[in-house]
Structure formats: structure tokens, C-alpha cells
Amino acid sequence: MKKILFIFALFVSLQSCESVKEYQKSKINDTEMALTAKKTEKFENTFQLYREASSGANGGKTGGGCGCN
Amino acid sequence: MKKRIITAAFLAFLFSQQSKAQTDTINSGYKKQKLKIEEINFVSSYYTQNGDNSAVTGGVGTEKLTDIATNFEVLLSKKDSKNNIHSFDVNVGIDSYTSASSDKIDPSTVSSASYQDIRVYPSVNYNFENVEKRYALNAGLSFSAEFDYTSIGANVGYTKTSKDKNREFSVKGMAFFDTWKVILPIEIRNNPTDNDANHLDTKPRTSYNLGLTLSQVINKNFQMAFLADFGYQEGLLATKFNRVYFDDLSVRSEKLPSTRFKIPLGVRANYYLNDRIILRTFYRYYYDNWNINSHTVSIEPSIKLTPFSSLSLPYRYYMQSAAKYFDAINQHQLTDEYYTSDYDLSKFSSNMIGLGYHLTDSDKGIFHIKRIHSLEMRYGYYTRNNGLSSHIITLALQFK
Numbered sequence: 001m002k003k004i005l006f007i008f009a010l011f012v013s014l015q016s017c018e019s020v021k022e023y024q025k026s027k028i029n030d031t032e033m034a035l036t037a038k039k040t041e042k043f044e045n046t047f048q049l050y051r052e053a054s055s056g057a058n059g060g061k062t063g064g065g066c067g068c069n
Numbered sequence: 070m071k072k073r074i075i076t077a078a079f080l081a082f083l084f085s086q087q088s089k090a091q092t093d094t095i096n097s098g099y100k101k102q103k104l105k106i107e108e109i110n111f112v113s114s115y116y117t118q119n120g121d122n123s124a125v126t127g128g129v130g131t132e133k134l135t136d137i138a139t140n141f142e143v144l145l146s147k148k149d150s151k152n153n154i155h156s157f158d159v160n161v162g163i164d165s166y167t168s169a170s171s172d173k174i175d176p177s178t179v180s181s182a183s184y185q186d187i188r189v190y191p192s193v194n195y196n197f198e199n200v201e202k203r204y205a206l207n208a209g210l211s212f213s214a215e216f217d218y219t220s221i222g223a224n225v226g227y228t229k230t231s232k233d234k235n236r237e238f239s240v241k242g243m244a245f246f247d248t249w250k251v252i253l254p255i256e257i258r259n260n261p262t263d264n265d266a267n268h269l270d271t272k273p274r275t276s277y278n279l280g281l282t283l284s285q286v287i288n289k290n291f292q293m294a295f296l297a298d299f300g301y302q303e304g305l306l307a308t309k310f311n312r313v314y315f316d317d318l319s320v321r322s323e324k325l326p327s328t329r330f331k332i333p334l335g336v337r338a339n340y341y342l343n344d345r346i347i348l349r350t351f352y353r354y355y356y357d358n359w360n361i362n363s364h365t366v367s368i369e370p371s372i373k374l375t376p377f378s379s380l381s382l383p384y385r386y387y388m389q390s391a392a393k394y395f396d397a398i399n400q401h402q403l404t405d406e407y408y409t410s411d412y413d414l415s416k417f418s419s420n421m422i423g424l425g426y427h428l429t430d431s432d433k434g435i436f437h438i439k440r441i442h443s444l445e446m447r448y449g450y451y452t453r454n455n456g457l458s459s460h461i462i463t464l465a466l467q468f469k
Contacts, residue, residue, distance in 0.1 A: 007326055015106065017235075017285065017286075017288070018286075018287070018288045018289070019233050019289055020121070020233075020286050020288060021233075022234065022288055023287070024289050027287075027289055027290055027341040028286055028290075028341075028382040029294055030341065030347065030382075031427070031429070032339075032347040032349065032371045032427075033292065033339045033341060033347060033349075034339075035150060035202035035284050035292060035293070035294040035337050036341060038425075038445065038447070038465075039116075039445060039465040039467075040112065040114050040425065040446070040463040040464075040465045041345070041447070041463075042112055042114075042140065042444045042450055042463075043112070043116065043138045043140075043463055044421075044447070044461055045112075046138070047116055047118075047136075047309065047451075047459065047461065048387075048451075050407060050413070051118075051387055051413055051419075051451075051457065051459075052362040052363070052387060052389060052413065052419070053357075053359075053361045053363065053392060053414050054331075054333060054353070054355035054361065054365065054387075054389060055298075055300070055331065055333065056278065056280070056298030056300055056331060056333035056335075056355070056357075057280075057297060057298040057333035057334060057335030057353050057355075058296070058333075058335055058353060058365075059297040065451060068200065069243060
């Protein structure tokens with residue numbers, strides 16, 4: 001796990017922040033690039049919340065309904 | 070058939086209202102713009118699982134469960150005279166499930182092989198966006214009801230976007246006020262094993278969440294989001310129909326502390342590798358005061374087949390430590406203050422692989438139906454190293 005985090009941190013540090021103009025955002029605005037869960041992940045996130053002890057920070061359900069089955 | 074006719078009539082009504090709103094806008098001008106429908110989303114999924122660690126029967130026994138979930142969402146918006154955008158998100162969800170383990174709470178009263186229930190959860194959210202000053206305010210209400218559980222939720226949020234629109238910060242507060250109707254296992258209904266609750270008592274559970282998100286465009290191909298979702302729960306957090314068998318073979322109802330504090334921290338990073346491949350990645354670290362630590366990693370390469378369609382191959386790995394109150398059947402001691410044999414709170418790791426397909430065509434529409442703007446399908450196969458496995462298939466349609 002630490003190796004994955006290190007590689008990820010290294011990759012991020014190699015990318016420099018640029019001021020990207022609106023007309024340069026054709027790739028950033030691609031639907032697959034959205035920084036949110038997809039519509040089809042909605043129920044996947046819900047069952048993962050029920051079957052695992054963790055929740056939150058993924059745009060999924062964080063409350064409402066017991067999930068006790 | 071009747072449901073289909075009602076759904077078709079409802080959609081026809083919504084679209085006729087949309088056309089009317091657009092006509093009114095043209096005739097009466099900018100200031101009198103009415104609400105118009107931006108999009109309608111329909112999402113439906115079928116989920117099935119099996120395993121041999123049911124919490125109802127003390128950590129042994131079937132966990133067979135099926136769930137059909139459907140969600141219907143309508144997004145409406147309008148601009149006011151100052152060019153501010155007002156948006157409404159109206160949502161209704163219905164889950165229908167059968168759970169074999171729920172039969173075991175009181176086997177004598179259930180005639181079928183599985184216990185059934187339906188959960189209904191409507192919600193409404195309002196968003197105000199000041200385009201000139203680059204901020205948004207939002208608020209919402211939600212409700213959820215099933216046989217033994219109701220939940221009322223409220224949320225408020227604030228979003229601020231940077232001048233160059235490359236950075237965005239948002240904060241969101243949520244509160245859920247839930248009520249349990251306590252159901253105890255049949256053999257201890259007349260003799261509860263703790264002071265938490267008696268059979269058919271109503272008990273509260275309250276959850277508070279504070280979510281913080283910072284998203285940043287790194288360059289033309291790469292953007293990231295950092296997420297934190299602090300959570301606090303109080304009230305009846307144990308599921309009282311779950312059994313726990315002790316080392317002297319006696320049985321009690323699950324007992325857990327009345328408070329829980331959660332800290333999940335996540336990061337999303339999406340990279341446009343080239344004109345054919347986009348990489349979606351996610352990592353989350355989670356800690357709570359029941360001593361659960363977890364790591365979640367997911368990666369999803371998305372491959373563009375044509376300008377309008379793509380195929381994705383999601384993979385997710387998850388691992389968690391056990392809650393300090395968990396033990397297997399016949400392992401708990403009578404001196405334990407809190408106890409559970411729910412394997413969702415045990416130490417395990419899981420893998421999920423899947424396949425997704427996305428088709429969009431705003432000109433011709435999907436299947437040459439102009440109103441259907443996009444179609445998305447996704448399948449996932451999930452396995453846990455303690456034997457539980459599941460399948461989920463989801464269909465999402467977007468109408469505009």
C-alpha cells in the first residue's frame with residue numbers, strides 16, 4: 001500500500017499546475033473525466049456501504065436507511 | 070402494463086411542461102423565464118449476493134439476498150433577471166429486496182423462503198448559483214421509509230469557484246434523524262439480554278456529516294479532487310435482531326456503543342491519457358473510533374470506441390481491520406461490554422471487477438429516440454475473502 005501511495009505522490013509531483021483556459025478544457029470537460037461517481041455507480045456505492053464498515057468521501061450514500069440486511 | 074402507461078404519461082406531461090416553459094421564455098423575454106427541465110435520469114439495478122456468515126444467526130448461515138433498486142430524478146432550472154441560476158433536483162428511489170437471513174429472526178411467522186421489504190426514499194434539493202461572483206448555495210431534504218426504519222435528512226452546502234475556474238472548494242453539512250422499530254430475535258423477546266431496548270420499542274439514531282471537497286485542474290489532461298467526510302453518529306447503532314453466541318453457548322442480541330466517529334479521506338485523480346484512453350482513479354483512507362481502519366483503491370480505464378461510445382473496465386480493491394467489538398460465533402465472553410458477530414465489521418479484503426458501456430448521442434438520440442441523450446450499463450462482480458460474493462448490473466438512461 002505504501003508503494004502505491006509513493007508512486008501516486010511521485011506522479012502528482014511531476015505534474016505541474018497550469019492555468020488552463022476555458023477553450024483548452026475539451027479533455028477536462030469529457031464526461032469520463034468528471035470528478036464524481038458515475039450514475040451507474042450509485043447503487044454499487046450503496047451496497048459497498050452496507051457490506052463494508054467504511055463510508056464517505058466517495059460521493060456515495062452516507063446516511064438514511066439502516067442497511068441491516 | 071399499468072405502470073408503463075403511468076410512466077409514459079408522466080414523461081409526456083414533463084416534456085410538455087418543458088416545451089411550454091421554453092415557449093413562454095421566447096414570448097415573454099429573459100426576466101420571466103420559467104423553470105425548465107434540464108434532464109431526467111432513470112437508474113435501475115439488480116443486485117444479488119450469497120455468503121455463509123449471516124449476522125442474524127450469529128455469524129453462520131446464509132446471507133442470500135436480492136435487491137431491485139430504481140431511481141428517478143428530474144433536474145429543473147431557470148435564470149433570474151440577474152443571471153443567477155436556480156436549480157431543483159427532485160428524486161424518488163424505491164428498493165425492493167428479499168433476504169433469506171431475515172426469515173431467521175422469527176422463523177415461525179414467515180411462510181415463504183425469504184423475507185421481503187420495500188424502501189422508498191424521495192428527496193428534493195435546491196441550488197442557487199451566482200455566476201458573476203462564482204459561488205453557489207444549496208439545501209435539501211430527504212426521507213426514507215421501510216418496515217422497521219424511517220429516516221429524515223437535511224443538508225446545506227456552499228461552493229466557491231476560482232476566477233479561472235480551475236479550482237473549486239465546497240463544504241456540505243448533512244444531518245439524518247432516523248427511528249428504529251426494534252425487533253428482537255424470537256427467543257429473547259420476552260427476556261431482553263440488555264437495557265438497550267425491548268421488542269417493538271422505537272429508538273433514535275442520528276447521523277451528522279461534514280463533507281469538504283477541493284478540486285483542482287492540474288493541466289489540460291489531468292484533474293484531481295481531495296475529499297473529507299467527517300461523520301458522527303449517536304443513538305441505537307446496533308442491529309438488535311442480530312444474534313451473538315457466547316463461549317458458554319448462551320445467546321444475546323447484538324450490543325454496540327451508542328456513538329461512532331468516522332474520518333474518511335479520499336482523493337480522485339482522472340487523467341486523459343490519449344484520445345482513446347481515460348484513467349479514472351480513486352483512493353480512500355478510513356478510520357473510526359471502533360478501531361476500523363480501511364483502504365480503498367480503484368482504477369477504471371475508459372476506452373473510447375467511437376466519439377459517442379466508450380467501454381470501461383473498473384477494478385476496486387478494499388481491505389479493512391476488524392471492529393474491536395467483533396468476534397466469531399462462541400468466541401465472545403460474558404464479561405464483554407459490547408459484542409457483535411456481524412462479518413461486515415470483521416477483518417477482510419475484497420475485490421471487485423466490472424465492465425461498463427456508455428453511449429451518448431445528443432443529435433440523433435439513442436435508438437433514434439431524440440429524447441434519450443445517453444445510455445450507460447455497468448456490471449460488477451464482488452468477492453470477499455471470507456466467502457461472500459455478489460453480482461450487480463445497472464442501467465442508466467438520461468433524457469433531455
